[in-house]
Amino acid sequence: xxxxxxxxxxxxxxxxxxxxxxxxxxxxxxxxxxxxxxxxxxxxxxxxxxxxxxxxxxxxxxxxxxxxxxxxxxxxxxxxxxxxxxxxxxxxxxxxxxxxxxxxxxxxxxxxxxxxxxxxxxxxxxxxxxxxxxxxxxxxxxxxxxxxxxxxxxxxxxxxxxxxxxxxxxxxxxxxxxxxxxxxxxxxxxxxxxxxxxxxxxxxxxx
Amino acid sequence: xxxxxxxxxxxxxxxxxxxxxxxxxxxxxxxxxxxxxxxxxxxxxxxxxxxxxxxxxxxxxxxxxxxxxxxxxxxxxxxxxxxxxxxxxxxxxxxxxxxxxxxxxxxxxxxxxxxxxxxxxxxxxxxxxxxxxxxxxxxxxxxxxxxxxxxxxxxxxxxxxxxxxxxxxxxxxxxxxxxxxxxxxxxxxxxxxxxxxxxxxxxxxxx
Numbered sequence: 001x002x003x004x005x006x007x008x009x010x011x012x013x014x015x016x017x018x019x020x021x022x023x024x025x026x027x028x029x030x031x032x033x034x035x036x037x038x039x040x041x042x043x044x045x046x047x048x049x050x051x052x053x054x055x056x057x058x059x060x061x062x063x064x065x066x067x068x069x070x071x072x073x074x075x076x077x078x079x080x081x082x083x084x085x086x087x088x089x090x091x092x093x094x095x096x097x098x099x100x101x102x103x104x105x106x107x108x109x110x111x112x113x114x115x116x117x118x119x120x121x122x123x124x125x126x127x128x129x130x131x132x133x134x135x136x137x138x139x140x141x142x143x144x145x146x147x148x149x150x151x152x153x154x155x156x157x158x159x160x161x162x163x164x165x166x167x168x169x170x171x172x173x174x175x176x177x178x179x180x181x182x183x184x185x186x187x188x189x190x191x192x193x194x195x196x197x198x199x200x201x202x203x204x205x206x207x
Numbered sequence: 208x209x210x211x212x213x214x215x216x217x218x219x220x221x222x223x224x225x226x227x228x229x230x231x232x233x234x235x236x237x238x239x240x241x242x243x244x245x246x247x248x249x250x251x252x253x254x255x256x257x258x259x260x261x262x263x264x265x266x267x268x269x270x271x272x273x274x275x276x277x278x279x280x281x282x283x284x285x286x287x288x289x290x291x292x293x294x295x296x297x298x299x300x301x302x303x304x305x306x307x308x309x310x311x312x313x314x315x316x317x318x319x320x321x322x323x324x325x326x327x328x329x330x331x332x333x334x335x336x337x338x339x340x341x342x343x344x345x346x347x348x349x350x351x352x353x354x355x356x357x358x359x360x361x362x363x364x365x366x367x368x369x370x371x372x373x374x375x376x377x378x379x380x381x382x383x384x385x386x387x388x389x390x391x392x393x394x395x396x397x398x399x400x401x402x403x404x405x406x407x408x409x410x411x412x413x414x
Binding site for chain 1: 214215217218220221222224225248283284285286290298299300302303304306307308311312314315353354377378379380384388391393394395397398399400401402403404405406407408409410411413
């Protein structure tokens with residue numbers, strides 16, 4: 001039923017869901033696209049267009065049921081299921097992300113942790129022991145990991161991408177500052193400094 | 208000369224610049240929008256449209272001068288200048304970002320660091336001493352800081368936003384998982400897990 005939906009729409013869905021969660025927690029039952037647009041600083045028409053990709057929600061003039069729409073967006077995103085995550089790279093960024101996920105994102109389970117630095121191996125993070133490459137690679141190739149998070153330096157990314165290409169891993173959340181492409185894998189390449197540079201544009205071009 | 212340019216275009220400029228840098232480092236002098244589009248997995252027409260917002264680059268049929276376009280994009284983004292950065296929150300995520308910027312982004316200078324945790328105060332990170340809130344607030348209000356990076360928990364964000372509203376800070380790179388809005392300030396709210404949720408959509412909807 002869902003046909004091709006643009007990346008821009010998909011990237012907006014988690015934000016809609018966050019705002020709906022806050023509305024629900026504040027006791028709001030119904031919200032119109034106009035009201036939601038005002039608190040999110042987007043147009044009502046964009047909200048309606050984005051949601052129309054996934055079928056009908058609410059009735060014109062009656063608004064959306066807050067909890068219903070929040071849940072439906074969760075289902076669309078796949079947040080009615082849980083995912084086994086492996087981290088390659090357990091330095092500061094890796095640990096910060098692990099802590100964040102454990103505290104805030106119950107759908108993602110920390111299942112395996114790898115770091116090539118001997119001083120990190122054997123450490124427990126979020127109840128999982130950090131292991132070296134050999135032990136980790138066996139685990140990855142054995143299956144059962146859904147998403148791998150890469151918080152490794154760029155010069156290690158190519159070796160790791162060869163491993164992942166051979167695995168049954170479905171998604172890669174890549175913070176290694178490389179543009180990784182692996183056939184058959186969903187990959188989001190995170191270049192944090194791209195957003196800092198966009199911010200730099202804005203401070204040089206104030207309204 | 209530059210009129211309103213959409214956020215989507217601005218967010219793509221750093222990525223163009225990264226690919227041009229790699230081309231230059233590999234010894235490529237000229238690149239057509241078709242060639243650039245192929246390595247970046249975007250259409251040639253999008254590249255041309257995006258760049259046309261900022262005046263003419265290259266000549267139809269002759270391609271772009273790689274180094275010239277890289278430099279021009281740097282100027283558009285404001286990367287021909289340097290910026291004083293302050294970090295509020297020097298835990299794992301803050302330290303990871305500081306290390307990344309010091310190693311990779313010469314335009315951003317670490318100028319002030321703050322953390323409310325006594326055990327972090329007095330520590331040197333990237334040559335700057337972490338201080339507590341009182342000392343830091345004086346420094347911020349004295350001026351000279353261009354961009355503040357927030358790597359604090361959400362429940363501390365409101366207090367900090369009151370301080371920033373009174374300051375001359377121009378930009379806020381907000382990792383506190385809040386949607387911060389301050390009149391007259393450019394703000395990018397980073398919700399890292401939004402991208403993980405988009406990835407989750409993709410692994411559930413493979414091509």
